[in-house]
Amino acid sequence: MDFLHDAGHVHDPGALFSYCNAGYCVLGALVARVRGTTWERATRERLLDPLGATHSALLPEEAILFRAAAGHVGPEGAVHHRWDMPRSNAPAGSTMCLAPRELVRFGRMFTAGGLTEDGIRLLSEESVAAMRTRQVDVPGISGLLADRWGLGFELFDWGGEVYGHDGGTIGQSTFWRVVPGADFAIAMSANGGDFLGLLVDVVLPVIREATGLAVPDFPVPAGTPQVVDLTPYTGGYQGPMISYQVAEVDGGLEITMIPGEFMTNAGTSRTTTRFVHHSGHSFIAVEPQDGRHETITFVVEDGRASHIHNGRALPRA
Template identity: 50%
Template sequence: MTFLPDLQQWIDGAAARHGVPGAAVAAGMGDDLAEAATGVINLTTGVAATTDSLFQIGSVTKVWTSALVMQLAGEGLAGLDEPVRRYLPEFGVLDAAASERITVRHLLTHTGGFDGDLFEDTGRGDDAVLKLVAFMRENARQVSAPGELFSYNNAGFCALGALVARLRGGTWEAAMRELLIEPLGAEHMALYAEEAIMFRAAVGHVGEPLRPAPRRELPQSNAPAGSTPAAAPRDLVRFGRMLLADGVAADGTRVLPAGTFAAMCRPQVTLPRLGERYPAAWGLGLMLFDWDGRRVVGHDGGTPGQTAAWRIVPDCGLVIAAGANGGHAGAFLDEVLAQILASAAGLRLPSRVLPPETPAPFRPEVCAGTYAAPQGVFEVTADDAGLEITVSPPGEPSRTARFVHAGGERFVAVQKEDGVHPLIAFLRDGRYLYNLRAVPRTGSPMSGAPEVP
């Protein structure tokens, strides 16, 4: 019987329903590989998407950077619980004491405690990432003590990329190609725009009506966090299969030390629960999900107008990878993931939290205030029925959304974004607005609010 015989039908239908211009999906289990593509890679040119089309993988890159760090650890070249400065003396943040304490493990698990969305464009060149590390020393504000609180952190992975480059004596890109891409036999993967144009490469689409994004990729300074890499989904499946094979590639080449994947899958930090669809914990560079009573691991990614998802179900050896280039990509990926997981793994994808018909009561004074981080300022006003949250990203128009209480410390947006209803919570007596990033309240925090468990 053909593995996932309905995959093409599933993605064609989901793309049409959710306004996705183009997408490609691959799933592997055992020796079987199913692939399908739909739509176009560019609405302007009308070039069809194919299964070997490259989609930007965004933060799925962080798992590859984590694998490079785990190689170093396995070779005894880096200790996960050693300060980053032992290997990269240039590393630092605004807080001098934190700069000395932050470890490699803190960066792998997003617990360094400093502002992480530092997308400074330091230009092109082999020193782009190291220049961002220098920028961090003067701009990365400490918002919690190292190891105290999970807060998703791109800049931390840029520092890990610089650490890899230093210890390997080259660049992060060279280490990626020599130590992962080539040993895996990943033939449809690009780390630069000039490499991507050698392939059928998708462009992102934004706006209403959809149009190609004005910029194809983010600065090279953030490459180890996911700003530049693109891949065909089949090569992300190839990477997942290597992990499931305990670090051995399809041709028998050992890529990672034995036991690496098991170590990466061990929970390092428990996350505040926004909903069953969100990660329950974080491993060493991996999102850890508890879906239908089973462990699922992986990562998501996003760049302007492009969205990626990558998942592994270890107990049955299933790997899924998908890329989409605009529209309501979140809803598209929800639908396709649910169909693949049910068919191949007998696993029910948990439902997302929806706005309740009757919102639960809450204490408005706990939430109201101003919260600020590099990605924007959040102005939260509250009334008895819910919250109005205005986000003002740097250099972009402000946008306001209505949130209603969904129980516990969670609030769910009334309107969809990317085809799904976003969730937020408020942590530590109202000190932080949490949306996987812990955004601190400006001024004095309110007191008396219960902490998210």
């Protein structure tokens, strides 16, 4: 594990939630080391094969045996120039491909307390319970977004227990939710276009009808946003792949996202978006993008924002 030397941190341990691909990569490396094999082989032998997942791929040479779809990006829906993502990020989801029905099969294993459809125990009931138990709160606007995390699971406050995990690579997105009280699991994958529109128009109504839960809609800006002091939020925030510049403009915030080299090479462009106050230290984009108003939350300490947060926490530069 000598590749971890000189690793820094964005906040004190346990002080704040920030989604971390590198953390999952460390877990994958630990699994490979403990099992004396590769992450891919351990995943297939200890999870996918016992689960009965037949439509799965962990490497590009496996994916081409199925109807693998390329990612599409931009308003023109152009095919992204690269299909595969770095294998070094595989435990964080950069290479694994599963048909939606396999994700549903995976979800039903959890509703069964860790048992597969064939009665094979993949996880102990104690492990399943720990994954569903709150470990840390997520700053920001809850509702359709996770407001807390378990061990690997996003946890949602929808008037009943709901957990899952979303993900995506460039031009491709996946949505996965499990409602154990209704013995219900649902998954959707898309490779471009208005993914969020499809989610709102098709998937969320299905969840509401099948489970009876009052699944919330995405948040929208208020007709007349509250006027707040914007001074604590302005300034620069720096992360390893992107940075933000936050300025006060016309009673709101103008937030410029500046991609680093990796994100630029992946096709991400510099953008500037106007936000207005939503609630607390959270702000919401005035204009929707891909069917959703983006939200941003600031973590404030001693009257000044120390981090900007949109799932990942970036410290003030």
